Amino acid sequence: MLDRWFGRIGMLLTLATLGVLAVLLLNLAMNGLARIDWQFLTTFPSRRAAEAGILSAWAGTLLLMFVTAVVAIPFGIAAGIYLEEYAPKNRWTDLIEINIANLAGVPSILYGLMALGLFVYYFQFGQSILSGGLALACLVLPIVIVATRESLRSIPSTIREAAFALGATRWQAVWHHLLPYSTGGIATGVILAMSRAIGESAPLITIGALTFIAFLPPAAITSTPPFLSVEWLFSPFSALPIQMFNWVSRPGEQFHANAAAAGLVLMVITLSMNGAAILIRSRAQRNIKW
Amino acid sequence: MASAAFVAPTRRLDKAVEAFMVWLLRIGGWASVLVTFGIIVTLVTESAPFFAKVPLIRLVKDTMWTPLFADPQYGIGALLAGTLVTTGVALSVAIPLGTILAIYLSEFAPARFREAVKPMLELLSAVPTVVYGYFALLAVTPVLQMIFPDLPQFSMLSAGLIMGIMIVPYVSSLGEDAMRSVPMLLREGAYALGDGKLGVALRVVFPGAFSGLAAAYVLAISRAVGETMIVAIAAGLQPKMTINPLESAATVTAFIVQVSLGDLPHGSLGYQSIFVAGSMLFLLTLGFNLAGHALRKKFHRAT
Numbered sequence: 014m015l016d017r018w019f020g021r022i023g024m025l026l027t028l029a030t031l032g033v034l035a036v037l038l039l040n041l042a043m044n045g046l047a048r049i050d051w052q053f054l055t056t057f058p059s060r061r062a063a064e065a066g067i068l069s070a071w072a073g074t075l076l077l078m079f080v081t082a083v084v085a086i087p088f089g090i091a092a093g094i095y096l097e098e099y100a101p102k103n104r105w106t107d108l109i110e111i112n113i114a115n116l117a118g119v120p121s122i123l124y125g126l127m128a129l130g131l132f133v134y135y136f137q138f139g140q141s142i143l144s145g146g147l148a149l150a151c152l153v154l155p156i157v158i159v160a161t162r163e164s165l166r167s168i169p170s171t172i173r174e175a176a177f178a179l180g181a182t183r184w185q186a187v188w189h190h191l192l193p194y195s196t197g198g199i200a201t202g203v204i205l206a207m208s209r210a211i212g213e214s215a216p217l218i219t220i221g222a223l224t225f226i227a228f229l230p231p232a233a234i235t236s237t238p239p240f241l242s243v244e245w246l247f248s249p250f251s252a253l254p255i256q257m258f259n260w261v262s263r264p265g266e267q268f269h270a271n272a273a274a275a276g277l278v279l280m281v282i283t284l285s286m287n288g289a290a291i292l293i294r295s296r297a298q299r300n301i302k303w
Numbered sequence: 304m305a306s307a308a309f310v311a312p313t314r315r316l317d318k319a320v321e322a323f324m325v326w327l328l329r330i331g332g333w334a335s336v337l338v339t340f341g342i343i344v345t346l347v348t349e350s351a352p353f354f355a356k357v358p359l360i361r362l363v364k365d366t367m368w369t370p371l372f373a374d375p376q377y378g379i380g381a382l383l384a385g386t387l388v389t390t391g392v393a394l395s396v397a398i399p400l401g402t403i404l405a406i407y408l409s410e411f412a413p414a415r416f417r418e419a420v421k422p423m424l425e426l427l428s429a430v431p432t433v434v435y436g437y438f439a440l441l442a443v444t445p446v447l448q449m450i451f452p453d454l455p456q457f458s459m460l461s462a463g464l465i466m467g468i469m470i471v472p473y474v475s476s477l478g479e480d481a482m483r484s485v486p487m488l489l490r491e492g493a494y495a496l497g498d499g500k501l502g503v504a505l506r507v508v509f510p511g512a513f514s515g516l517a518a519a520y521v522l523a524i525s526r527a528v529g530e531t532m533i534v535a536i537a538a539g540l541q542p543k544m545t546i547n548p549l550e551s552a553a554t555v556t557a558f559i560v561q562v563s564l565g566d567l568p569h570g571s572l573g574y575q576s577i578f579v580a581g582s583m584l585f586l587l588t589l590g591f592n593l594a595g596h597a598l599r600k601k602f603h604r605a606t
């Protein structure tokens with residue numbers, strides 16, 4: 014009797030919790046959907062709410078994500094492989110492990126403070142895309158490391174032993190056998206890490222990301238040799254969550270509608286990335302039977 | 304021997320590649336340590352000049368936190384009070400709700416329902432926090448104002464409630480993992496003695512998984528203490544020494560945001576004060592993170 018009641022209450026509470034997500038999405042859609050059109054995506058922010066758009070915001074987010082991915086993915090995967098396949102069991106390895114466990118729980122705003130002191134002022138990168146991208150890369154590094162380790166760990170040791178028996182070095186075993194088997198898990202981790210980075214605003218606010226940016230960073234491809242420019246790395250920037258924060262904190266229904274529209278765009282991006290991660294994970298689990 | 308001499312050149316190359324890759328991978332491993340090092344060094348060096356100017360005792364003795372005013376006060380308790388209250392509200396949602404969901408999903412829910420619901424629950428912690436802030440301020444606060452007519456536009460209650468929803472998945476999925484790893488034999492033993500499902504869940508599985516659950520709680524606390532955007536948007540930016548969740552007050556994190564929004568010159572006392580607040584935050588969360596890590600390790604060793 015009691016069991017059946019608890020079963021019902023549990024199911025009800027589960028659905029109610031998910032209901033919050035549904036209400037949130039509905040609220041964003043009701044307030045923001047009307048604002049989303051081609052013009053909203055292709056114009057700069059403006060003091061007049063009805064004319065404002067998110068062009069500089071999504072361009073900034075895109076460039077930030079590029080920097081974050083280029084830094085966090087190789088370092089994260091390398092660290093994961095090192096810790097899982099190479100690291101000897103000793104005090105230093107324990108230290109790295111505790112460090113990663115702590116790093117995963119460090120509040121995002123502290124990455125912003127580190128970036129402010131270290132990247133913006135000490136290395137003189139300024140309040141730039143480079144500083145922001147590096148801050149986000151440090152923030153998501155533990156996610157990539159943990160995902161890499163977990164997917165390597167789930168590969169049975171017989172695979173490694175078979176490779177060693179045929180004379181492979183450890184790296185050859187990793188490169189030809191372990192990494193191909195763990196791409197699903199690593200890809201899931203990378204997608205989740207990037208989706209986390211896209212939604213982060215606190216570290217970007219801390220390094221002083223401007224909220225009113227009515228220009229695009231300089232193009233990466235130029236018409237004069239050497240045809241590639243890194244000037245954009247040092248450009249000030251805006252980003253989607255920053256733009257949304259700016260609109261939320263302004264009084265006025267119209268700006269709040271803009272905030273809802275920007276929020277809707279953010280939600281579509283994060284939910285589809287998370288959906289993709291779930292799909293890849295379940296696919297990988299289904300196809301591999303050891 | 305002849306064949307060994309024949310393969311030797313490529314073997315030597317393999318070994319060289321191996322040695323090179325070990326170095327490369329080791330650099331990756333140490334990069335994570337470098338990040339922690341970077342955080343600590345920045346916090347210490349940027350907040351040290353603050354303590355050269357302001358005696359430490361004033362952090363405890365003052366009752367207001369107004370480092371940017373003409374007559375500055377440095378009572379960091381005023382910021383900690385905000386963090387304490389919002390965290391408290393969030394936990395009073397997340398811990399009971401997360402625990403019930405964990406028990407339900409681990410012991411009661413049909414397997415297919417569980418597998419469908421788990422990833423959806425985890426979406427709750429993937430929602431960008433600025434979106435939650437928007438939701439707390441513009442959707443939850445008006446509803447709460449129908450219940451508490453005196454509730455101001457910014458309140459720790461609405462920020463804390465939404466923060467609680469955000470951290471439910473931390474409690475429910477870590478908790479569920481912990482409960483599911485309690486051996487089936489223990490459950491069967493209790494069933495054999497005539498206990499019902501809920502009895503087994505509460506008297507056998509819950510105690511058995513307790514250190515795993517405790518780890519989940521501790522990590523949830525750490526998450527709530529460090530959460531920034533929800534409180535900065537919905538709980539207000541004015542530091543206030545109060546423990547009433549119906550009021551508005553700034554948290555440690557919200558103060559950092561508020562100062563960052565202005566344009567403070569590098570090296571000013573205001574600039575240094577956000578690193579003081581940051582150091583406070585780092586120490587708090589470090590304690591919770593290490594405790595959570597230790598509890599998780601203990602639990603994994605036990606099962």
